[in-house]
Amino acid sequence: MNTQESKSSEHLLCPSYVAKPGASLFGIVQADGKVDYLPEPIQIDKTFVEEAKKGRPAEERFRFAGNCAKGGCHQWDGHECGLVGKIVKALDRVEDGLQACAIRSKCRWFAQEGAKACANCNEIIRNIEAKLVGEVGEVMA
Numbered sequence: 001m002n003t004q005e006s007k008s009s010e011h012l013l014c015p016s017y018v019a020k021p022g023a024s025l026f027g028i029v030q031a032d033g034k035v036d037y038l039p040e041p042i043q044i045d046k047t048f049v050e051e052a053k054k055g056r057p058a059e060e061r062f063r064f065a066g067n068c069a070k071g072g073c074h075q076w077d078g079h080e081c082g083l084v085g086k087i088v089k090a091l092d093r094v095e096d097g098l099q100a101c102a103i104r105s106k107c108r109w110f111a112q113e114g115a116k117a118c119a120n121c122n123e124i125i126r127n128i129e130a131k132l133v134g135e136v137g138e139v140m141a
């Protein structure tokens with residue numbers, strides 16, 4: 001990784017973030033379990049989080065992005081996110097054109113896996129990642 005890449009990589013977003021004030025809402029999980037990606041991310045506030053937490057876990061109904069925690073996340077392998085590779089391997093969906101996604105230019109998963117990440121992204125909700133990759137534990141972002 002060159003210096004420029006290394007620098008930009010410091011600010012990449014995790015597309016599997018928790019519902020907390022300041023996070024960006026970028027997708028809504030539809031009845032069929034697939035994500036409808038918003039044209040623009042919406043920064044959520046405390047009121048949104050409180051309302052969203054009244055029903056099923058917000059992370060099962062929405063997709064949020066926030067700064068990748070890197071070493072603060074158990075999925076970080078010291079150099080990159082270990083989760084996206086496991087998801088791509090587990091789901092193994094092939095690329096069929098890129099869906100629109102408002103966070104792509106800053107998404108760590110896309111930065112690492114490119115279109116393969118997107119092909120395997122739209123059925124991911126934060127709380128099923130552990131099942132998909134056969135692990136327990138929570139992302140600590």
Ligand code: SF4
Pocket residue numbers: 013014015016067068069070073074075076080081082083084108109139141
């Ligand atoms: S390392 Fe953790 S916080 Fe960063 S993108 Fe991966 S799952 Fe998200």
Ligand code: SF4
Pocket residue numbers: 015101102103104105107108109110117118119121122
């Ligand atoms: S992997 Fe692709 S579709 Fe998923 S959040 Fe990142 S850029 Fe968007």
